[in-house]
Amino acid sequence: MIMERRISENGNYVFGGADTVELAKEYGTPLYVVSEEIIKKKCKEIRENFLFKYKDVKAAYASKAFLNLAICKIIEREGLYLDVVSEGELYTAICADYPMEKIFFHGNNKSRCELELAISKDVGRIVVDNLYELEMVNDIGRKMKKKPKILYRITPGVESETHKYVVTGQRDSKFGIPLEKDIIFKALKLGMEYENVEVLGFHFHVGSQIFDNTSHVMATHRVMDLIREAKDTLGFITRELNTGGGYGIFYTEGDREKPISYFTDAIVEKVIEKCKEFDLPLPTIIIEPGRWIIGEAGITLYTIGSIKEIPGIRTYASVDGGMPDNPRPALYGSKYQALIANKADRDADKVVTIAGKCCETGDILIWDLKVPELESGDILAVLNTGAYNYSMANNYNKIPRPAVVLVNEGYCEEIVEREKYEDLISRYRIPNHLK
């Protein structure tokens, strides 16, 4: 979905009904701005084209993409489940009173402490990544007299066309239980024997920012073969199949975002086809997109500071943020589109490179961006920064994290306060001998 660009009468870029230049003035920059309307539109698309279309399906929001108390509330109202991957994410959901039975708890190295919290709170599903974790979950269940419901994360052994740091379904992966029979069936047999776990099925996640449904379909095919063999060999009936997320969104030219049904129809059709072929009961099918729900719902506003022209080479325009609030360009070479918010009605006939303020040559947000004539003080709006920006933000160079403002037509409110310098040093201690 490429959002149409709205411009105010005075030429300012309008996002979520709010004049972004006014937002920058009121809240300062850098500033994350999140549109509630876009999140709701995405959730509506999921409801209409997946949840209401098929029987016995569920959709979870992968909270690692962007999480705070307000987003938990929005996601809960939209009727989605929540995928968390750490005690910190679970704690956030607990503080937002998110229904614990609607949580999927992922992670390849959950600690005992994290599992104890999850099991004591009766989270809906624990997605067990390995045998070490299975033992721990069973042991904690026994001590707490509980029987947590679990899924096994499996490694389906498929490659996806995306950045190598975000492919997860290939055999050589830190995630999940390999499909080699002696490994997966050993895990399944143990899970079936243990008294304090209830094994419901399987989970896979093939990667992130994927535009082609082939890897999802191939992974579904492989897991359906596994489901049949599990029934034939161990009498295990799979009741749930969680197919992860990974659906790509538009960032820049060449990114061809697809409707949710492009992925979900193909997954569901493959499950139905294989269930018929193998005479298996249909499992509940779950999806868990993160980026697809939140990516386009966010933008980041910056103020342009120094503008340096190197004759015959390039012009650098530096902003008041950079890799601390958006590590993705430095980490993955991710590309973004942007515009000058206070000159949104002008022709973009110059080319500049947007540099961050960190003491790193690699802190470049956008190479060769087309802009109108630039001046220091102009406001840059980087688009589609909703996913994996705020959630990956850090304090490199002791730069405080920006605030997050939620906007909707005629409404705007801070949902995350800007960090202060006091916050940055609040946990530092001087040893006695240095006082």
Ligand SMILES: Cc1ncc(COP(=O)(O)O)c(C=O)c1O
């Ligand atoms: C298990 C799992 N589910 C869902 C997601 C969400 O991925 P995306 O934001 O690409 O949809 C991830 C991302 O890493 C994941 O690891």
